Amino acid sequence: MARRTHDIRRYPGFLPMTILCLTLLYAPLIVVTVYSFNASNSITNWEGVSLRWYVDVFTGVEADKYKRAAWNSFTIALIAATTATTIATLAATGMIRSGTFRLRTLSFGLISLPLMVPEIVTAVATLIFFNSIGFVRGYTTILLAHIAFCIPFAYMPISARMQGIEDSYEQAAMDLYATRRQAFTKILLPLMMPGIISGFLLAFIISLDDFIITNFVKGAGVETLPTAIFGAVKQGIKPNIMAISTMLLAVSVVMVTISYFISKSDNAK
Amino acid sequence: MAAGAASGGSARSDTYKEARTWLLLPAWAVLTILVLAPVAMMLVYSFLTKEFRGGVIWEFSLAAYDQFFCNRGLFGDEPCAIEWTYINIFWRSIWQAGAATILSLVIGFPTAYFIATRPERVRPLWVFLITIPYWVNLLIRTVSMKFVLRDQGPLNDLLLATGLIDDPLRIVNTNFAVQLGLFYSYLPFMVLPIYASVERYNFTLSEAAADLYASKWTTLRRVLLPAVKPGVIAGCILVFVPSLGSFLAPDLLGGAKNFMIGSLIEEQFKGNAGNWPFGAASAMILLTMVLIILLILARQQARAQKGAG
Amino acid sequence: MGNTASAADTVAVSIDHVTKRYGTFTALRDISLTIADNEFFTLLGPSGCGKTTLLRMIAGFEDVTEGEIYLFGDEIETLPPNKRPVNTVFQNYALFPHMSVTDNVAFGLEMLGRSKAEARARAGEMLELVQLSRFADRQPSQLSGGQQQRVALARALAPQPKVLLLDEPLSALDLKLRQAMRYELKALQRETGITFIFVTHDQEEALTMSDRIAVMSDGRLQQLGAARDIYEAPHNVFVADFIGETNLLEVSVNEVKDDRATCDLGGGYILSCDAVEGIGQGAHVHMSIRPERLFLSDGPTEAQSLEGTVRDNIFVGTDIQTIVALREGPDITVRSSNSDRGNARIFEPGRAVHVNMEAGAARLLVD
Secondary structure (H helix, E strand, C coil): CCCCCCCCCCCCCCCHHHHHHHHHHHHHHHHHHHCECCCCCCCCCCCCCCCCHHHHHHHHCCCHHHHHHHHHHHHHHHHHHHHHHHHHHHHHHHHHHHCCCHHHHHHHHHHHHHHHCHHHHHHHHHHHHHHHHHCCCCCCCCCCCCCHHHHHHHHHHHHHHHHCCCCCHHHHHCCCCCCCCHHHHHHHHHHHHHHHHHHHHHHHHHHHHHHHHHHHHHCCCCCCHHHHHHHHCCCCHHHHHHHHHHHHHHHHHHHHHHHHHHHHHHHCC | CCCCHHHHCCCCCCCHHHHHHHHHHHHHHHHHHHHHHHHHHHHHHHHHHHECCCEEEEHHHHHHHHHEEEEEECCCCCEEEEEEEHHHHHHHHHHHHHHHHHHHHHHHHHHHHHHHCCCCCCHHHHHHHHHHHHEEEEEEEHHHHHHHHCCCCCCHHHHHHCCCCCCCCCCCCHHHHHHHHHHHHHHHHHHHHHHHHHHHCCCCCHHHHCCCCCCHHHHHHHHHHHHHHHHHHHHHHHHHHHCCCCCHHHHHHHHHCCCCCHHHHHHCCCCCCCCCHHHHHHHHHHHHHHHHHHHHHHHHHHHHHHHHC | CCCHHHCCCEEEEEEEEEEEEECCCCEEEEEEEEEEECEEEEEEEECCCCCHHHHHHHHHCCCCCCEEEEEECCECCCCCHEEEEEEECCCEEEECCCCCCCHHHHHHHHHCCCCCCHHHHHHHHHHHHHHCCCHHCCCHHHHHHHHHHHHHHHHHHHHCCCCEECCCCCCCCCCHHHHHHHHHHHHHHHHHHHHHHHCCCCCCHHHHCCEEEEEEECCCCEEEEHHHHHHCCCCCCHHHHHCCCEEEEEEEEEEEECEEEEEEEEECCCEEEECCCCCCCEEEEEEEECCCEEECCCCCCCCEEEEEEEEEECCCCCCCEEEEEEEECCCEEEEEEEECCCCCCCCCCEEEEEEEEEEEEEEECCC
């Protein structure tokens, strides 16, 4: 016989809600993953397990288009995330390790601006900006826009990490005859590494993910994976789209998992 | 704390005070040029004259705002009467975003609470579970949702097979599908702030309420909820704001009938049919709304912080 | 305020009219003191008194608003922390978590340009000195609090600083370990001959280890002197109250004559004690009487005494505290040792007693 709990923290129905929540979150992803292995030509019928749509992505009629889009997506994500992480690391040092200053609140507002402005607004504004200065839209415009909106995503984990590092480490280093620069490179930077890696991974995923802004600032003929997939989905969901989606999904899950374990191993300290 | 007043009791350090300008300069420059300047330019464009093949003519004009708010009859020469077309689109967006927020709250609050009351060791794992889908490409998530909800999709297959329904449910291209899509897009924004405030909540207060004869649900309503209110409000706004300007969920799951602000704006910049000043003006109006909401949130949080000491 | 460092000693650190302000807040007001070479010197005071600020100024982490700091005769204000021949043991040790114990200890020497081999060899010696050779390859997080504390000591001593600064280094340890470390620190100081400047808010710690103590409060130097003098002859109310326990009684001075003062406690009690410079006839001041320098008796003794009634006895392990209500006056606490040799006779509550004072027990205090 189950004894009634008097645990004040427990509310009946909250566990089912949590399960419902997780089901809603994961079911679509799992379904698409499963159907990406469907042998059928149709997305409705199940005809057994096959890798044919994965093969199709790499060798099919549209293979070239997707390869080019994937190349664009990954190179843009890599360059944008690297640049944004560098800028964010410097900015976090300036914000958290340089005392109080008058422009601090304003600087913080500027850094978090891309998070506050709705994406569609940023997209419109960026398009208009490039148009007004006569910048021809293409790979470079996508890259520049991505660098800008990746900065806050890289900044958040880096600054959170830096706030957790007492400045006594750097002071101890300088007390032990290290110069400011040595204290930065030998002490602060290694201690910040988990935050920097998380920041980089998040920025990378955010860049890889972006559809709206890219859709506005991309020129004719330049596609990233999301814009290519969107274009294809507009004609109806095809099985090869599900294969691409599953691969992209796997990339995201792997990167977030790495980021999680980096932060976790560090908390254990 | 022995350092006491000496270190001001704060973790803030000034080790790199001299280098501050150089450290912040790249961020200032990039964000000013690529975010602030574009928004300013967008404001300028909203007051320009439209060019028919897309783009603008550099002539001052209030036409974009006039088109948004004023109905001047068939020939455009009547006095200004309120134009409802675009206001209605905004209103529908607010309504959809609001419904998605409530859906997120109803499912997100118990989830956040459940996670926050797990043993401390496993909490990060639960948070991780909730956030993974968020990091999966939004487009892929929305497409997946559409795939599942289709008339011939797995959900209907399942319901038909179990005999719960006789005809497939038509979910795609309804308001509900859009709300579900928005819920799916921004749920972690609801769960995380609520989780954070429940985790900080001192459960002795609940025990004290129970000790003073309050039932569990009364305790929830009278003691717990007021204490975690800032987290709930933050979560609601963090879901509401991006939902308001979202594009993918209404576009892919809503169809033409369930047009929202995002689609309205997007349309103005597509091909030759567009109207850039009008698109810029619509985006400005959306941005203004969002900034007002965020300002209210900031003030509310500042007050909550003050209240907490 | 006496400065008892004798002129013959070499002066290690000289603080000359140092003031520190943060905006409108004054953290230190016109502090002047000198610390002799080879001295174990303690800055003692409650949190926020400015002692850590002073230490951090010597280390170079805080700017001096006014005044000068000299290190072996050289003005050091212009030197950044990494150019000052002083090292610090931080309150939370600040051991670099991404480096091994040896790398931590060798860090300073490497920064000074020594070869890696030399730095590591020296680190090995230092670890031997603090008996941690076995843990040389561990990460700091794998050590106990006490071990981390020794690594921090070894790391700060490795570059052979002219002065070692210790910022509440024992506060994170538990009581037993803290007591053991007191003796070790003192021994280490004697062994190395390095000047130690030790910051603490724990008066017991200060009394057991220090050659001299500077008591600080509210950004001011309250008293400077040998441990014993500070305890036995507190200069003002703050010092008497902060160091040890004491009975603080309000008195008015009736007469000052031949270095003796006659004081009126009210309620008809008159006590005579040593006169203090600056307290003249008619002054209303406080008097400090340490409870262990009082003893009880049924009737009058040769000592000066006050009559009262026992209110309560409190057992505190080593001692018994008896609280006596004076006639029309305040309560006064008497401490007697809990041993057969001591006068551990228990006087029951309600009993009339005489509270007797050892010679020199009563001290007048400047407010």
